[in-house]
Amino acid sequence: MAENATATKTLETALWNAADVLRSKMDANEYKDYLLGLIFYKYLSDQLLAEANDLLEETPADIFEAQTNYETAYADLDIQSDLIDGLKDQLSYILKPDLTFAALVNKINASEFQLEDLAQGFADIERASADFAGLFEDIDLYSRKLGTNLNKQNQTIADVMKTIAPLDVISTSGDTLGDAYEYLIGQFASESGKKAGEFYTPQPVAHLMMQAVLHGKADQKGFSVYDPTMGSGSLLLNAKKYSNEPATINYFGQELNTSTFNLARMNMLLHGVQTGNQFLRNGDTLDGDWPVEEPTNFDAVLMNPPYSAKWRADAGFLQDPRFSTYGVIAPKSKADYAFLLHGYYHLKDSGTMAIVLPHGILFRGAAEGKIRTKLLEMGAIDTVIGLPANIFYNTSIPTTIVILKKNRSNKDVFFIDASKEFVKGKNQNTMTDAHLQKILDTYFAKKDVDKLAHLASFDEIRENDFNLNIPRYVDTFEAEAPIDLAKVGQDLLDVDAEIAAVKADLLNQVNELVSADGHDTNLANFKAWLGQ
Template identity: 70%
Template sequence: MADNETKSLYQALWNSADILRSKMDANEYKSYLLGLVFYKYLSDKMLLHAANLLEEPTEDLNIAQKLYEEAYADEEVRDDLLAELQYDFSYTLEPNLTFTALVNDIHKGKFQLEDLAQGFRNIEQSSEIFENMFEDVDLYSKKLGATPQKQNASIADVMKELAVLDVAGHKGDMLGDAYEYLIGQFASDSGKKAGEFYTPQPVSTLMTKIVLQGKENVKGFTVYDPTMGSGSLLLNAKKYSNEPGTIMYFGQELNTSTYNLARMNMILHGVDIANQHLHNADTLDQDWPTDEPTNFDGVLMNPPYSAHWSAEKGFLDDPRFSMYGVLAPKSKADFAFLLHGYYHLKDTGVMAIVLPHGVLFRGAAEGKIRQILLENGAIDTVIGLPANIFFNTSIPTTVIILKKNRPTKDVLFIDASKEFEKGKNQNILTDAHIDKILDTYIKRQDVEKYAHVASFEEIVENDYNLNIPRYVDTFEEEEPIDIVSLGKELVDLNKEIKEAENAFLAMLDELEVTEETKDLIEATKAVFR
């Protein structure tokens, strides 16, 4: 995809958000904008495919709309056409409810919100794949306008902006990446609320490359994210696999709105419905998946940090947690999430999880869990990331890499906390920073002031504390002060000051002395004597 094409698509999408920005915050208007983009995508894709089925292929939506209307009016043609569309896409729309038809109605002054609402319902009821997909798009919200007419006008204005987008003509990844761009922008706009649905791309890239390292050519690679948000972390696997069409995605998300974003995101990235296995539920409360497959080649996680959970005693019998004898504290579910993900990791798999640094050194139950993981050789690598690289927190975070059946119990520590590019609101990991971390991870060797491979004995000596500064010394000694050179600088500086004073006094002598300035000049000269 050409850069200028990307920019124009991004700009058009972002411009359409301007209409809603003054009416509601980003956390609310993202549902409208992303929902309408998705509806247009489904509508346009269906229209262009219908033209192909009618053996009159075209890329012009208005021509495709006219062909579809004519075919729909012919009973003999209509039934076969709708059956084929339903088979190929799992949904159909009546000709008057397509995005193209609704925009034409807007230009004629005939548009009614109820028609769009009916289009949403038609898609949602056509297949369980689309069930409740548009439930967050409240077309009758007072925030869109105090009257039905104003609500109508607000949505119509957004649709007119979106109408220029050629969303169906692009490859799935192109529109999917634009969608990712918007989600990232919303995350930036909505700050703390964004953490529930978005992991910044550089962090996603690093984690995914580690999980896929050496397995880029594997067919049928399975990847699991039990706190998937909008699915961006999962979908990175598609970018770095050489067999992207064969990847099987498994994801769970508690927040229904965010879960729906992930479903849309998958479809917009061109992921086959058969390859999507997404679930809307509480990951910790009830284990999922429990039907085959239950273990995966890669586990990627960015769970909510130090979240509360029930930690009820019954969980001690849960196979995810039972072997550790204790549970993560009620006020800090970090290890509960980690153990859940690790439980679902294949013996040959790799897991990457982002957590706050507290999991590396906190004691009590967390210390016991950490000790058992280390004794089993589960913790492979600990990577310290810079502060302020996430939208929902400014704290520094750590990426922990876990594996099963390792031949060793040593741990690689990488301190990448000081290597970043300063951004406007967030610090940024550049490609060069990511490549350096990845190269260090692969080589698994000591790098002065950056990385250290700690033996198990070393870790035991540190009482199973994994705090990175215990293993990687990044202290920089200050340069010794050169007294002779400093003295010479002071002499030169005093000389310059004296010369400047003399020049200034000479200027004062040249001033015309009057009764008004006489006292001021004398007082000024006195300062320099």
């Protein structure tokens, strides 16, 4: 375990340092596409060389010797066809020997590298299988941000490739590479600021949500998890960490932003998720429902949608089965409940859903109030967890996790005020493992805890007009210690005495200071100020 942690940390540092080549040329939201794309290309390329050498029954000392073996075998027409078929069967893609990452690095060292070769390698991967279609389309190798002419663009990409070339991305065990990749995404999110909300959920929040929805189902085979606003896939991938049957998990996700969608696909593959277990789609979750063919409901639904986003909200959505039950639709200016209802619609009767949203959804009125009331009357809302402020990259406001279930035996709602469960950081607050465990233990116990949690009955919630604002249910007020007036009076007397003593000492020193004729107007004024 310690070796894995050390290997991951070493890889994380090396990969992050590779960003130095690009950092001065563009902001993090742009250069992440180049660095993450090139790392992924190296991974696919090195994986191909490793598989080729296995088929050839060779044991190369390093990736460059593996490259030499591959070149030699590929040039042998007697075995070329069988080698290509074997690679396609195992990997579903192929790269010619002169287009592998190792071959391109050799060209860089020989001052023979051309961007056209890398572009061709990207194209060959994308054409090899529908699983790889469009993966590299966001990487503009000829962007003027890389350099003002072709030679400078060529040099910039070459410098990045040389930086990551020595890294062993194949022999790392477990999820080491995937976790390092996830770390990079988090670092990019930190540098990107508000734009980070498009692609990343901080890991402490992701861990908390996943453990809540997977509780009691760690041994379930074929567990299905769905995120209709998946970003880079970080929420989905946490299922692997807490399931005892990770190879059987089926991942369903949708993402509107094409660049982020491709990032999620790469992230899945780098975490070792087989393409047969991924069901990912590039599309608009609210405008068009998906999935509409079996399976349509899932064991777990996880969401961190854009907060209070605008959406179409046409009257026709009242006929949409996702929203029709509630009689109204979420307002155009705030799609929060539209996202929530979409996710809830796709939840199995035995499933659990967790969604992060701003606190406004707990108490806002009008259409949102009607939707919230209907959900409460259905017993859909199980738990409300108030999170600390400033733990997300895209907003400093406090947020809430709402946990929903179907077919509950009661309509109680459990409230947890975790707003103080954090460690303050310079730019970003964070939640430690101890904070997460405290919240989870409280959630699983479902019992009142003074100044932390309260199990509210449906009658109590109805008396509050279906307002779920957490302070109405969890009193975190800390009374100030009573003031000891006698002590305050004595402190004032002590201060007066100290002031008198200081004045007397000053007067003694002043009396020793006289002018040559024994008179000094300034000294007289000073004595008057002292009250003498």
